[in-house]
Amino acid sequence: MVTEALSHVLSGSPAERVLDRTLRAHRSLSREQRQALAEVVFNVGLWRRRLGFLLGNPEAPVPALLYAFLHRLAGLSPEDAVRLSGIGEPQPLAAGEPLSLALRWSLPDWLAEHFSREFGPAAEDFCAHLNVPGPITLRVNPLRTTRAALAERLRAEGVETRPGALSPLALHVVGPKPNLYGLDSLREGLFEVQDEGSQLLGLLVEARPGETVLDLCAGAGGKTLQLAAAMENRGRLLAYDPDAGRLDRLLQRCSRAGVSTVQVLRAPPEGVLADRVLVDAPCSELGSLRRGPDLRFRLDPASLSELPRVQHDILARAGRLVRPGGRVVYATCTVNRAENEEVVLGFLRESPGFRLVPPGAGWLDPSCVREGFLFCAPHLHGTDGFFAAVLERVEG
Numbered sequence: 001m002v003t004e005a006l007s008h009v010l011s012g013s014p015a016e017r018v019l020d021r022t023l024r025a026h027r028s029l030s031r032e033q034r035q036a037l038a039e040v041v042f043n044v045g046l047w048r049r050r051l052g053f054l055l056g057n058p059e060a061p062v063p064a065l066l067y068a069f070l071h072r073l074a075g076l077s078p079e080d081a082v083r084l085s086g087i088g089e090p091q092p093l094a095a096g097e098p099l100s101l102a103l104r105w106s107l108p109d110w111l112a113e114h115f116s117r118e119f120g121p122a123a124e125d126f127c128a129h130l131n132v133p134g135p136i137t138l139r140v141n142p143l144r145t146t147r148a149a150l151a152e153r154l155r156a157e158g159v160e161t162r163p164g165a166l167s168p169l170a171l172h173v174v175g176p177k178p179n180l181y182g183l184d185s186l187r188e189g190l191f192e193v194q195d196e197g198s199q200l201l202g203l204l205v206e207a208r209p210g211e212t213v214l215d216l217c218a219g220a221g222g223k224t225l226q227l228a229a230a231m232e233n234r235g236r237l238l239a240y241d242p243d244a245g246r247l248d249r250l251l252q253r254c255s256r257a258g259v260s261t262v263q264v265l266r267a268p269p270e271g272v273l274a275d276r277v278l279v280d281a282p283c284s285e286l287g288s289l290r291r292g293p294d295l296r297f298r299l300d301p302a303s304l305s306e307l308p309r310v311q312h313d314i315l316a317r318a319g320r321l322v323r324p325g326g327r328v329v330y331a332t333c334t335v336n337r338a339e340n341e342e343v344v345l346g347f348l349r350e351s352p353g354f355r356l357v358p359p360g361a362g363w364l365d366p367s368c369v370r371e372g373f374l375f376c377a378p379h380l381h382g383t384d385g386f387f388a389a390v391l392e393r394v395e396g
């Protein structure tokens, strides 16, 4: 069962889905056995390159990878690791650290090279943090409750939390992963699950009650809900996304959260002059790699090169939809200057009617500002990786 699940993960199936399928097919497993299976599937999926290095074979078969994981990373004796992996006899494992960043942190070569270019010497620390699962972070829904009241309510439901340091809306779950989807507080719309860095992007829009706000890449509405709450459910909040299914989910979430101001646009907006526009752009998502053990192995480096043109076009559209004196927030969840700074600087070069303004002046923690842009990352802030620029259309 373990070998079969791992074979699927190593040949490209998402680990979460494989685990789910395997657990459903083996319902008699005890709680401990289920936990052990999850650990093995996630860790062998994540550490496959490093395990291949230990075995001296980048194409090592699944039982050998399992043995290397159990003995060297999980600390089992060679005898126990042999028995559980079914390999027959102990295998020699390399001593010492791999020389390359890619092997040390079990990344594809191209990705490790990319992070080296992005971060220089800090790439080691960044990559190490990609191999530690991020915290589960909740965003309180201020239309329904306060952060302190939500923390009390969650405690009564058996979930301990602590407040986030960067976003006044954030609560981090403390201790073992709870089944959030079984909680009444979730069904009542008291919170959403949202990384603290992602919350900063929504806050950066600084949407106010009564304004016209356009969420131009609304998806399933994570930030739309946040904007609606900031607007205290007053004003005009327009949400567009080309993916109709995501917009349907957005509407369901709105009703749960008590949001009544959202107008969903099924076609690209025209003729709007909004006070604020959020471009939460489609991107390579390199900032979210710690969210899944095997996301990194499913990325196609060629697809990265197509994104800046798409992002440029969406940002240019946003520029046409904001009023003089209004603001566009351009945001991504990636660590890639070509999709971040370069898209914004290219837009500014061809749009003299816009200027870059300091992000979150007066409230954003200065550690989240890099070269005039919002930038946060797992090794610096404990968040996923995010980038944002605040662009003001000059009055005229």
Ligand SMILES: C[S@@+](CC[C@H](N)C(=O)[O-])C[C@H]1O[C@@H](n2cnc3c(N)ncnc32)[C@H](O)[C@@H]1O
Pocket (backbone or CB within 6 Å): 216, 217, 218, 219, 220, 221, 222, 223, 224, 240, 241, 242, 243, 246, 280, 281, 282, 283, 314
């Ligand atoms: C990062 S996701 C948005 C996440 C969403 N804002 C949230 O907080 O849940 C990017 C979204 O951009 C949408 N998208 C792709 N191409 C687009 C385009 N040309 N114009 C607008 N949105 C686009 C995708 O469908 C996707 O939902």
